[in-house]
Every structure is written in structure tokens, then in C-alpha cells.
Amino acid sequence: MVKLAKKLGVLFVALLVMAVAAPVQGAEQGSKFKVLYGELAKLKGNEALKFFESLPSKGVKGPEVIQFFIDLPVSSANAQIAKLFEDEGFGFYLDKYPRGAAYNNFQWEKGMGTEITGPFSKQPLKLPFTDYVPLKNGPVGDPNKTYRIGVTFHGFSHPWLINWADAAAWEAQRHPNVKAKVLDAEFDNAKMAAHFDTFIAEKMDGILVWPMVEAPTGPPAQRAMQAGIPVVSVDRMTGFEDVSSRITGNFPANGAQCGMYLVWKLAQEGTLNNAKMVMLRKPLGSTADSVRTGHFLKILSYFPGIQVLKSYHDTDNREEAFQNAQAALQAFPEMDIFYGTGDHETLAALEATKMANRMNSRAGGKKIIFVSIDDSKEALTNVKNGDFDVNTPYTPLISDIGMRTLLNIVTKSTQMPHEVITPNIPMVTQKGDEIFGLKTQTPDEWYVYTFGPPMK
């Protein structure tokens, strides 16, 4: 009991320190942008566009650009989008999702990372962030002790998620005195809760989790923390905010860059004042959907010429997205843009559009714009061949960061912050254009890091 109290005490103090440190870091950047946001607040339409284009001259360039757009406040210039933003409560979700600077000010550069073979999927993968929160090969902590880690997630049957599990398992295998048990909760929250309880019964040393939804995963995570077991969540978050650490994914960067790209592309075409968009979204209320779409809409809210025709939702299922896309094409004979919250959604839209012969059905024979998120090999190939206009990567290969963070906490070798922010990954465009000061990637540059089974 005393040991437990001591452990909790240490954790508490560590959290307190980090809680104070993090905002300080964020605040520095925040204040730099604050002035710019103030200037931007009164602008809309073409004026806002010019402001964005002038960012490099105002001292915002490179990866900072992404952060600028992530932290952008929402505007009331586009009444429809502003109302949509408020009705669906995006503000609430955006504030909850952690943002900020990377741990130890890590900067990711092209080419970084390690090539592996996924232990579960047996696919060749390249993990981009193996130098982030680095941990050497070999035994961790006390070499005579075996550290048992419980990993619970959903979806050996899902290409993104199985690669997530791959990265976590690979990291555990690098250390001979670490034993990881990976359990699949099969998209049932009660099963995940049972896994947590099993881990508690087995007195695991640490738990790594990919929680599909927040609310039902809160109590189990809390129980585990109360039992003295450190819990680290990766990508999505549990409902319990005080877990040991949370590795965040690129949700904000996804949405923000999609917004950046769309505005840039429409400006290039000259159609910024009259564009109609259909949104194919993931389950309503899911973090992925809310955070990505929220950041996306924030940028569009400065442009009154963009109209949202309709939002469709599916249960993360390409077949459903396909039917939604077909319905959209039928319902709206005139539309310019398909936005998908995930690669499934946009891939389904592409298929439906091709089958309906509507690829070039816009005014003047222009191609429909496809904005996609999630860098599956399929999606990136479509960017390369020009069918997709942009893809913002969301790599599952961040669970190794989570595993390293957890191991640091479990072995008490390094203090880890409460939030470990994954570096923003620049979006991928066919030619690697520079957008508002950000140099985007070409498909070839990022392809090696993509997830999912090979195309052939």
C-alpha cells in the first residue's frame, strides 16, 4: 500500500510539473501567432487568401505554417460553415485534443526512420519516428527484471490498425526483457474494458491502448491507473484525462492541411468564390471525425464562396461510404469537391465518381477535387496518378513512440510529459507544390512510410 502511495505521489508530481511546463512552451508560439490572428480576424474571401499567401513574408514558414493553420480561430465570414461549426460542437472537441510543440523540440526530416517487417501483418513497413523519444536496443531499466506490457486495441482485421499493432510489437521486441501481450477488442468497448481488467488482475507493469471511443474507455483506464499501472494512449484518447501519457496523432494537421490545400487549389483555378462540397465523414462523435473536420472547416470559414452541400456519415466502412457517394452524385448534379475524413471515404467516392462517369463533370470540364486523409498505399498511388488532389498522412506507425514512452515511465528512467505530440507531417501533393510557405511532399517521398497492404 505504501509503495502504491509512493508511486502515485511521484506520478502526481511529475504530472504537475509537466502540466506547468507544457503551456509555457505552447504559449511562446501562441503569442507569435496571436498578432497575426488579430489582423486576420476582419478578413475574408480574397483578402484572407492574400493574407495566407503572405505568411512567409510575415516570418511564418516551413513546419510552422501547419501550426499556424491548426491554431487558427474560426471566422464568421462564411455563415453556413460557422453555423455548422457551432451546431456540431466542434469547438469542444478541438479544445480537448492536445496540440503543441513536439517533445524536446524534435524536428522530423525526410528520410528519417527505420525499415521493419510487421510482426503481425508481415508487411514491409518504414516507421518514420523511431528517432523520436529514442530508446536504444537491448534491455531496458533493470536488466534482471522482465517488464510485462499489456497492449489493447481494436482491429487485427483493419489495415491501419494492424500496422499500429505492428509498430508497438516491434518496439517491444527490441528489448529482450520486455514481454508484450497484444489483445484485440474487436470494436467492442466492453471487451476493451475486460482487457484492462485482465491486465490489472495479471498485475501488468504497463498498459498501451488504442481507444476507439473516449467515454467508455475512461473508467477502465482510471481503474488501471488507480491500481498503480501506468497507462499510455496512442492516437485517440481515453475518457480519463489523467493517464500517464497520451501520444497524439496528426488529426489537427490533417484537417488544417486539407483546408490549406483546398483554398490554395480553388484560388489557382479561380473558383474560390463559388465551390460546392460534399463531405463523406466517419461516425458522428468520433474523435477522428470531429477533430479533422473541425480544423478543416475552421479554415474554410474565412471564405464565403464555399458551400457545404451535405455531410454523410458511415461506420468506418468503405462499402457504406460508396453508397453514400453514389447517393451524393445522384442528389447533386453540380458539385466540385469530395472531402473524405478517411481514405476509405475518398477512395469510395473516387470509385463512385468513375462509375457514374462524373470525373470531369465540373463546369468547363474540370476534374472533381478529391481531398483525402490517411496515407494508405492506395490513396498515395491515387495522388501520384492525379486522381486524388491531396492526401494528408495519418500514420499508424506512432505506437512505437507510445511503447517507448511507456517503457520510460515503467522503468522510471525518464520523465515523460503528459502529452507527447507527434510531429506534424506535411501533406502529399502530386508535384510537391509549396502552399502558403509550406513545402509539401511528393508521393514518392512519403510512399515508403505508408501503411496498408501492397497494391498488387
Next chain:
Amino acid sequence: MNNIEIKRSTLKAFEHMPRRTELTEAREIFSNSLLLLLFILSIVLAIGGIFVPNVFQIINLANVLRIVSIVGLVALGETLVLLTGEIDLSVGSIMSLSLVVGGLLLDHGSGWALAVTLMCGLLLGLINGVAVAFGKVPSLIMTLGTLSVYGGLANVTAVGQAKYLYGLDLYLWTGKGYILGMPVPVVIFLSMIIICFLFQTFSKPGRTIYYAGANNLAAYYSGISVEKIKIGVFGLAGLFAAMAGPMYASQTNRVTPLQGIGFELSAIAIAVLGGTSIEGARGNVIGTLLGALIYGFLLNILSLSGIGTYMEQVLKGAMLIIIVLVFQNILGRRGNP
């Protein structure tokens, strides 16, 4: 006298009655229910035409008919099973497993993959049939079990991975191609309906399906064992599910172990909508065709009219209950009290 002798003498008593020809029976089978279905279908289309005229655009019609054919094919197999008084909950899992097993052979070309898919579906269906017919396992339970087993095997075989269909033209053609201007799934579905209809009305095994469902003496006398009939219909159900699989998978260019999920519920819903009774011996494949059309168009209209996905679900369930309610009560059907 033992039981067989009693029955023989009873039959002799009826020998003087006029023989029921196939046509007489066909006419009976074509009872009020088909007219009612046609009526419902026209109402659905009329409502659609008024509120969402896009329904009748060629592309939309092609899309709807395509999906109607795919689900309808599975429902056709389910209808045959239901007619014998059994039920098959595993058709969805059969689709998934056969797709995945066929998917293992994609590297050897579409032909092999498709052939293996079909054989797999047939085999899985036959397993159901043998257990129900000879093992006397109630079909609800057996197919509940195989739903789990086949579904699990599909995941295991696929190792959770999707396989892509890019470049496999024949395979993709089954779902996206056209024959004489009509989508391939529609052609296949219609052909199967016609074949099954002829089979049911004019062939002895076909009619025995009904007798088997009614537990009728006539089944015994037709000389075809009820067991073989049941094995046959389960095999067909599996075969049709496996046929529909590639057509469905090619819409999204990939084969996954989860694609069949939910088809069993839709298949049963359509079969029942088409007038097939859960208790067996009532219903026919034309009814299933009409039921599939009603189901497909209703969902399409709901989708086009912008009612949310969730409202669609509610209406789908309500439609099912209401239509069966109408069948049971207005048409004077008497099931079990």
C-alpha cells in the same frame, strides 16, 4: 396395420380426384401475394418519382438495380431454404469466407479466384445442409454456429488484410461490367430467378421443396428424400451467396473478410418481404424478385431524399414488420396460432 399401410389406404381413397397439374399448382402459388407486391412496388416508385425524381435517372437506376441484384441473389438462396421450413443465418459469413479463400488465388488470375469462390460457397452451404438434414440440428442454431465459425475462419485466413482487385479485369467485370447494356449483376440475378422459377414450378425436386416445407406426405411419395432436398437448398444458398460476393467486392476494388456482414439479415428481410413465410412452404422466387426491388428502391429513395442513415435504418425495420403484418392478416395467412 402399421403406419405405412394406413397411409397407403388413405391415398387410394383420393385416387379418383382430378390430378393437380403443374399449372394448377403454379396458379395457386401465384396467389394474391404477388399482386400485392406489385402494388406496393408501384406505390414506392410513385412516391419516389414525386419527391425525388432523380430516382429515374439512368445512372441511378443502374446503381439501384446493381445492388438489388447482389442482395437479391443472396435472398434467392435464402428463399429456397426458407421454403423448406429451415433458415440460414450464415449466408453472410459464407460470402466473406468464400471471398477470402478465392482471394488467396488472385495471383493466379480472376478465373481461378472466381471458381474457387463458388466452390467454397457451395461446400460451406452443403455442410450446413448435412448437419440440418442428417444431424437433425435445428437450422437456426446450426447456422448461428456456422455464422461464427465461418466468420472467424474468414478473419484467420485473411490475416485481417484486404486484397486488392486492381488489374483483375474479369473479376472486376462481374460487379462493374455490362452485358447488352445491363449491369452484369442484374443479368446474372435475373437468369438465376428465371432458372429457379422454372425449376420450382416444373420439376419434381423443385416442387418437393414446398412439400418438404409443409412436412407433407406428398414429399414422401415423390420419391425424393426430404433430406436430399434440404441439403440441396442449403448448398444453393451457399452457392448464391458466393456468387454475389465478387460482384459486391468489385464495387470497392477489394476483398476483405468483413464484406459479408449483415447480408443474412437483408436476405431474410427481402425473402419475407417477397411473401415467403418463415414457417415454410409458402412463397416463391418471383416474390423475392419483387421484394428485392421494393427493398432496394425504398432504401434508394430514402437515401436520395436526404433522410439520414439512421432514419433509414428505422424505416427499414418498420417496413419489414408492416409488410409482414399485412401479409399475415390481410391475405388471411394462417401460421402457427
Next chain:
Amino acid sequence: MEDEQAIKQNIMMELVKKNALLLVLLSLVAIGIASSSSFFTPYNWQNILISVSTLGVLALGQTAVMLLRQVDLSVGSLMAFAPIAAISLTEATLSLTGTKVVQGGNYVTDGLFLIVVFTWVVSSLVGWLIGLVTVKARVPSLIVTLGMLYILRGTAYIFSGGHPMYLTRLKGFKWLGTAKIFGFVPMCFLLFLAIAIMAILLLKYTRIGPRMYATGNNEKAAVYSGVNAAFWKIGAFIFSGFCAGIASLIYSSRLESVEAAQATGYELASIAIVVIGGTTLEGGRGTMFGTLLAAIILGLIINIISLIGLVIWYQTIIIGLIIIAAVFLYLRKVRRRELIG
């Protein structure tokens, strides 16, 4: 001498058959102890008992329905619909007195008593409705409950807007899911036991039992001998709905949240438990006690699989095979009995 041995063998076989479920349960416990050192710990046993409770309660309701040769496919969706509808009703009711039930978008903060009561009421009412349509409108229960499966799920999404709701700030709500009597036995398991025992006693020692079995066995004959089959059928569906409501309270209390997607597929799991417990759709055969044992067996299997770390798909396959094997074995007993009797 040989006769004596043969007789002893027969007696052994009879004992095994009669107590098959108990033997399976005990063997599973042995397997569990052998496979993991964490198996026989208090915390793990609490987990097993808690996970048994939700599906177990559901299965009790399903048993009543299946004894009468009906089936209830709606219970999974009902487990999502009932609490969500209850929260909406509570919101509407309490807003009359000016109390806000749902705050901050998704946090339920007040109205505990009403929510619990409304959940039971709503779920039992839905069960009653299903029973009515099955009996009075003569729609086969497979169809009614299949339709309700869609209707309830869709309505749950519409009412909740698709957002999960947090019940972490609702004082007292998590008691059912987490409380332990005497610091050891989980409350929800005691609730499950209580309902099971009540059902067992009612069926065995009151008129309810014989009437239900008669209805399930041969409805026409039962009606002719004065049994009000319609009443019992509707009653069974009400009980099934009631159980779904309780199961949803246990579930939501344990996870301190409610979402429209919860309990998907639980109806099939409940049928699986009922079948393993000995109730087949031949009707008129099967016991609540069998269901009780089967629920514990399933809970043990799932727990052992987690402890071993077996990939989850094998669990689906294993459960499917068990269902088929169970029915096969039960019906061999039945057929043999018929041959003799």
C-alpha cells in the same frame, strides 16, 4: 461380472450426461488454473463474474422466449435504446422543474433515479410491444424482433445524435457496475444470481413453469387444455425486455457511458448461451439453471482466452463450434429418449 461393469459404465455415462454443464464448468476452471497464475486471483474472478452478469441477464430473458419456441433478436439494440431513451425522457421530465440533466455537451449530471426507472420501464414496454405484435398481429417473432433490431438501433442513434454520453459525473451510477458486497462479490453478479434464482424458482414451484413448458412443447394442445398461450408469450417478451434493461444498466454502469453503438451483436451471444445451456428451439425443453451455468462457462472461456492471449478470431470459431456441438449432443439425448419412450 461383465454385467456389473456394464451397469457401472451406464451409470457413469448417465451421471456425465445429466451434469454435463457442471463438468464442463469445472474442467474450464482447471484449464484456467493451469494456463495462468493470474486466473485464480480475487480480482480476476471478479472480472469473470462481472462479465458474466451482462450477457447472463440477457440470456435469462432469451431463455424465457426460446422456451416458447420464439426468438428475440432485438435485445442487443434494446440495450442501447433503453438507456438513451431513458435519458431523453428524464431530460424532458426534469426540465419541467428546471433541472438540467445533460450538460457540457455530453455529460449526464442529474436524474439518477429517473434514468434507472425509465430504463426498466422503456425496455419492458418495448418487450410488451413486441409480444403484442407477435401474438395479436401474428407476425413471426423472428421478423418482429428483426425489424425492431433495426428500428431500435436507428432510433438510439437519432436520440443521442450519435454522440456517446459520459455518466462519470452522475453520482451513484457506477455503483451497480463496480460495487462489491463484502468487498468481494460484485453487486451485478448478485443481481444476475437473484434474477436467475427467482426465474428458476418460479418455473419449478409455481404454475408458471408447467404452463410455459406446455406452451413451448405443443401450443395447440396447451391451448386446448386451457393454457393461455398468448399471455405467456407476451409475458416472456416482457421479461426479455426487462432483462435487456437490467443488462444495459449493468453495462453502462460498468463503462460509465452510454452510446448508440453499444451491445451490437449481443442478441446472438445471448442465443448462444441459451443454446449451450440446453434450451433448443424444439421448445418445451431446457432450464434457467442450464442458462446460468452456460453464462458462467462462456465467461470463463472468454477470460481464459484473454489470459492466454489467443487471437480473438479463434474465440469466434471456438464459440461457434461449441454451439453446434452443444446442440448436436443435446439432440442426441432427445432422440435417444424418443426411441426409448
